[in-house]
Amino acid sequence: MRLAWKEIRVVVTLLLATGVSVNAQNSGTPARTESSAVSPGAGNSRQARLNLQQCIDIAQQNNIQIRQGQLTVANSNLQVRQARLNQLPSAIFQANQALNGGRSINPQDNTFVQQTINSSSYQLNTSATVYNGMVLRNTVRQNELALQAGQQELTATKNNVSLTIAQNYLNVLTGTEQLAVAERQADVTRAQLDRTQKLVNAGSVPEANLFELRATLASNELDIINAQNTLDLAKVSLLQAMNVPIDQQFDVEPINVPDPGLNPYEANVQQLFDVASTNLPEIKGADLRVQSANLGVQVAKGGLYPTLSLNGNLSSVFSSAAQNVIRTGQSVQQTIGFITDPTTGAQIPINASVPGTDVTGIKYFTQLGNNFNQSLSLFLRVPIFQGNLSRNRITTAKIQQQNAELTAMNTRLTLRQQIETAYTNMRAGANRYRATQAQVASLERAFQVAESRLNAGAINATDYSIAKSNLDRARASLVQSKYDYVFRTKILDFYQNKPLSFN
Template sequence: MKLSKYPGCVLAICLLLANTVATKAQDTWSLQRSVDYALANNIDIRQQSVQKRLAELTLKQSKLVQIPTLSGGVNGNFANGRSIDPNTNSFITSAVTSYSAGLSAGANIFNFFYQQNVIASNKYNYQAQDKLLEKARNDVAFNIATAFLQILLNTEQVHISEVQVKLTMDNLANTKKLVIAGSVPESNQADLEAQLATDSVTLVNAQNQVIQSTLQMKALLNLSFDQPYVPQIPDNIAEIPLPRLDEVDPEMVYSAANSNNPLIKADQLLVKSSERSYAAYRAQMYPSITASGQAYSSYANSAKNATPVSIKTVEDVQIGTVDVGASTYKVYTKSYTYNYEFSTIPLSTQLDNNFKQTLGLSLNIPILNGWTYRTNMQKAKLNIETQKLTMEKDNQKLRQDIYTAHANAVSAIQKYYAASRGVDASQKAYDFATKRFDLGLMNTIDYITTQSKLFNAQINKVSAQYDYIFKMKLLEFYRDQKIAL
């Protein structure tokens, strides 16, 4: 037989050999390895991790706000011309260089528990983000398991297609011999050649499905698309442990999911967070008491010490009179005018002389502020209602998804049992057809039709089996919030 006449067959065989060689040269990925890698690299998980860290920083900052504020500052100033002397507070006309430094502190004494409610709200929000991160991790783990099963299903379909191609090739080889011997007409050979081309195309499509599902897995893993991914195929897919249907009753599964589902827990925490946020906004409408303090000192080069160095003039100055009898006598004293020497007061002396401290208490009473506080409080109250409705909606969807999954699981197991019976029946029909075909009692078209029915029945059984496994694992995931094969 010249394979060049059947390009589809040649392509299928080449791809099969290439995949076989590649698989032997590469390490394999188990489901657990895939999940662990995804938990460390998946983009959705990393994004949710960032949200959790942001919530943690917000919580930390709201706690640190309770610590009194403290700030310091240093100022420098140069003035030339007519200006105020910072030392005497009088006008002078000269160049003055001055410096000042100070510390100021403030503390919130009482604010009707506003900050405590803010902290509590941020704490609940942080816990909710932690639960949402847990949900993201669970969702990714389940998606990885789903993609893993899809790869296994597609790989199994490739194996069935390979068997079909080999079987058709064997039949074609035998038919060719019979044609040469003149036992069967040449049209039988042509029919099998057409069937081989069809089976080869089916094999190529099945191999492409493996490639597509592998690319989907790489996207979930955030794995480089040029990096190989070969799944570790279980020895027997039928041995994967599955719960019984009575162990995953929908109401029982919902009860378990309602208590351990991270999304439901996150909704409950977000409701608590919004309630505390409402209490915080309400506290803003009441008076608050704050304390403040300041320590301050300054220096200026215009501050001078005047030291007398010599007497400039001496004058007699009358300071009063004295009556003695009928006579009045003037009283004089000496008035001295000195020559002074001026020197700048030292820095340490000025800082000590100018050092001052203040303490204060203030009462802030909100009266009119554009209705801001009241509007914020009303918005926070509506946010509570929104969060409660979100929680109710998520609960409703969870119950609906569980009941739908249970109904699908019941349908899937019935389809699997039906598909299994279909394979048994198709196999018997094919065995009888093979014997009749070998004896020349069945034409090629009928034989190919019987063979195709067996092939389709095998494909349907494999699809039904994996669909059943997936549906049962979905119920198990809702119940336990974990996935394993």
């Protein structure tokens, strides 16, 4: 059975509603609930038995697209946190330690000195944006919407993985039931062959009937082989969808699906679309991308507005060249100049009495306290011309906005087409199931008559084989049409956001 991609979305919840439990037969121990514990392992001496939820858990753990989606959500969450932090004031502390030799500048009085100077400087700067055209706030909201969109898209990816698993799971169930039908058909032929053998031995029927039944049995055995091959391929597809090596031995839990009713479906296409367009994560994600793109335009427009910021600064310095000059209270003789003797031309010093002083270095923390400086300023930045950069950013943001809107429109269009297809397939499935039911009922009566007539010798084995082959094909078709119709009706229930069950 092949179901359309989006049509089978409902199957996940549908099959889980049966509440079947799993009996993993690994060395006789009960199965664990973790998906990693129920993965069928190579080399298991006993065959594992998996239900749909375990298959989905294994697939979602192994799927690369889901992992990529999780990383995308994590990155979007980080961008939201950073955008929120960007609204807070920034603070930077700087420290500098220097050792200068030779002719240097004394940081205390900016004079040149000929000595080695050890200096330190400390600075604390802080800045807060007062106004910038709402860029920071709109950026936060834009990133929050992008995060929500990423979460919805991750959910959609998980749904798609679950859909793939569900579709392959259903193929395994259908293949299993069709194999059982083929085996039952072979059993009926064997029983008839035994009866015919006895009648041939008794001389009641010709031996040709025996040859015809043996040919029919060979055909039934070929049907069994074909059904087994189909089932094996379905299991391979299921393992590949779970990203598990195909050298695994496992069975799937059967689901008791009751025979469906044939009453007309109560909702039309428009009603299905109205409900589905508000529930599916693809639609929600597309709408959130549109809202995020709208805010992206506002962020780009913020580049046209002035930026006003408040800046603060604290600083201090230390220099080993800084000194304190202290008067001692005593006078000393000091040469203050020279005069030239007019006769001899010799330089005669001129001495004067000056107050005595004592020079001492200034302590480290004393200098830091004396040189402590504070400043507060407002900074205004007005964009006048930047090569049309802001205008181009606005245009780019508007293009992205239009693209997001078109994506949302296309998502809704795709959804509507999927619902229309699902609804049409449901009606076709109902007609096919109704016709197959009637066909099987008629062929069962025809086969019973043919079997009775064969036992009575009224018909040959060829006519019997034809009647049996027709019934066998009809029963196999009934199995497929039953699953097809049931799940197509449940798919439409899913679009209506109805609780799904088999009751």
